[in-house]
Amino acid sequence: MTRLTRAEAKARTRERLLDAAARVFAQKGLAGASVDEIAEAAGYSIGAVYSNFGSKEQLFVELLKEKANDRVIRAAEIMADAEPDEARRAFSQLVIEVADKDADFAPLQAEFWLYAVRNPELMETYAERMREPRDLLTELVGRSVPDPDRAGELSAIVIALFQGLVRMRRVDPDSVPDELFGRALRWLFTGAEADEEQK
Amino acid sequence: MTRLTRAEAKARTRERLLDAAARVFAQKGLAGASVDEIAEAAGYSIGAVYSNFGSKEQLFVELLKEKANDRVIRAAEIMADAEPDEARRAFSQLVIEVADKDADFAPLQAEFWLYAVRNPELMETYAERMREPRDLLTELVGRSVPDPDRAGELSAIVIALFQGLVRMRRVDPDSVPDELFGRALRWLFTGAEADEEQK
DNA sequence: GTCTATAGAGAGATAGAC
DNA sequence: GTCTATCTCTCTATAGAC
Numbered sequence: 555m556t557r558l559t560r561a562e563a564k565a566r567t568r569e570r571l572l573d574a575a576a577r578v579f580a581q582k583g584l585a586g587a588s589v590d591e592i593a594e595a596a597g598y599s600i601g602a603v604y605s606n607f608g609s610k611e612q613l614f615v616e617l618l619k620e621k622a623n624d625r626v627i628r629a630a631e632i633m634a635d636a637e638p639d640e641a642r643r644a645f646s647q648l649v650i651e652v653a654d655k656d657a658d659f660a661p662l663q664a665e666f667w668l669y670a671v672r673n674p675e676l677m678e679t680y681a682e683r684m685r686e687p688r689d690l691l692t693e694l695v696g697r698s699v700p701d702p703d704r705a706g707e708l709s710a711i712v713i714a715l716f717q718g719l720v721r722m723r724r725v726d727p728d729s730v731p732d733e734l735f736g737r738a739l740r741w742l743f744t745g746a747e748a749d750e751e752q753k
Numbered sequence: 754m755t756r757l758t759r760a761e762a763k764a765r766t767r768e769r770l771l772d773a774a775a776r777v778f779a780q781k782g783l784a785g786a787s788v789d790e791i792a793e794a795a796g797y798s799i800g801a802v803y804s805n806f807g808s809k810e811q812l813f814v815e816l817l818k819e820k821a822n823d824r825v826i827r828a829a830e831i832m833a834d835a836e837p838d839e840a841r842r843a844f845s846q847l848v849i850e851v852a853d854k855d856a857d858f859a860p861l862q863a864e865f866w867l868y869a870v871r872n873p874e875l876m877e878t879y880a881e882r883m884r885e886p887r888d889l890l891t892e893l894v895g896r897s898v899p900d901p902d903r904a905g906e907l908s909a910i911v912i913a914l915f916q917g918l919v920r921m922r923r924v925d926p927d928s929v930p931d932e933l934f935g936r937a938l939r940w941l942f943t944g945a946e947a948d949e950e951q952k
Numbered sequence: 953g954t955c956t957a958t959a960g961a962g963a964g965a966t967a968g969a970c
Numbered sequence: 971g972t973c974t975a976t977c978t979c980t981c982t983a984t985a986g987a988c
Binding site: 581582583584585586660661664665667668670671672677680681684685688707710711713714715716717718719721722724725726729730731734737738740741742743744745746748749 | 780781782783784785859860863864866867869870871876879880883884887906909910912913914915916917918920921923924925928929930933936937939940941942943944945947948
């Protein structure tokens with residue numbers, strides 16, 4: 555058991571606050587969550603928040619900058635190691651898991667998006683964070699789709715569809731059966747391939 | 754110029770409040786918007802809100818119930834009169850218009866969805882409202898896709914993709930070129946058709 | 953670096969006038 | 971049916987103790 559330096563202790567507090575903030579913001583929203591709630595959820599009191607972040611809004615922005623694409627990036631990395639066929643199944647599974655198991659992910663993404671839309675000065679930052687997982691996906695798609703423009707377009711479609719289906723399943727599970735995303739991907743790539751040959 | 758009855762005057766006030774609420778909630782969110790702001794935007798004062806709606810939250814719920822799918826329903830109706838080929842172009846155009854011109858639509862949809870996720874007692878109501886435009890679309894898709902299950906699945910995919918692309922274009926326009934949605938639909942339906950023949 | 957206590961502002965909701 | 975005035979509570983942010 556090693557002693558923590560002052561800097562390490564502060565970093566640990568910071569991480570705990572960010573994790574707690576992610577949960578509370580997901581459940582109550584940026585405006586609906588109180589600083590007190592977040593601090594308490596992290597096991598600290600208000601003061602800890604203000605000594606680590608300037609304000610509630612700055613805490614939210616830090617969360618957006620550091621964690622907005624964590625899960626998506628990690629998912630993309632896992633996909634990158636899978637076989638093409640297997641990847642489709644894995645993607646379908648991902649919609650189910652994210653929609654059914656991770657209660658906080660989609661609402662938090664929605665909060666981030668709303669904040670970006672309402673605060674133009676952060677929009678580019680947000681867009682950049684979202685481009686990272688997309689670029690990873692584009693690379694993955696590029697293995698079976700030679701044309702780089704097509705690969706980019708397809709990955710944009712895949713991500714938009716993923717987000718849309720996750721939200722839809724969250725409020726109306728029956729409308730998004732387990733294999734729907736996988737099926738959509740098969741149709742999409744079959745169609746795109748046919749299109750390519752036709753040229 | 755005809756005189757308004759008492760009931761008509763009240764109905765008019767109610768409508769104006771709902772319209773103003775749509776704008777203000779879209780721009781500031783449910784928690785971020787104040788009742789005062791909404792009343793002022795409608796040209797009334799706080800009292801008018803409380804005499805027509807029980808609370809800020811009830812006003813929001815009324816808005817969700819009455820207006821959540823207005824635009825989508827109307828869009829679906831327009832599509833229903835178009836030729837299949839023309840419909841794809843019209844859909845693509847719709848993404849652009851909704852994302853670029855109607856500043857309030859997507860944020861308000863996000864607010865509605867977040868509210869439904871956070872308030873389970875309203876989730877089914879919300880899901881029903883969203884099923885209406887989807888059913889219209891299913892009928893439209895049914896013209897070219899005989900299997901009703903397939904038609905239902907395809908319309909779920911189309912709507913999820915539509916919402917996803919609108920949000921993506923809103924924060925990162927370059928990633929969603931004008932014709933992307935139309936192209937995605939062509940690939941999707943081509944692929945689904947090929948799938949059907951294969952059986 | 954974190955906690956406790958508090959100042960100060962803002963906003964939801966109500967009561968009574970018109 | 972709508973407006974004005976107000977009551978009340980909650981929450982952000984800060985100051986000072988430890």
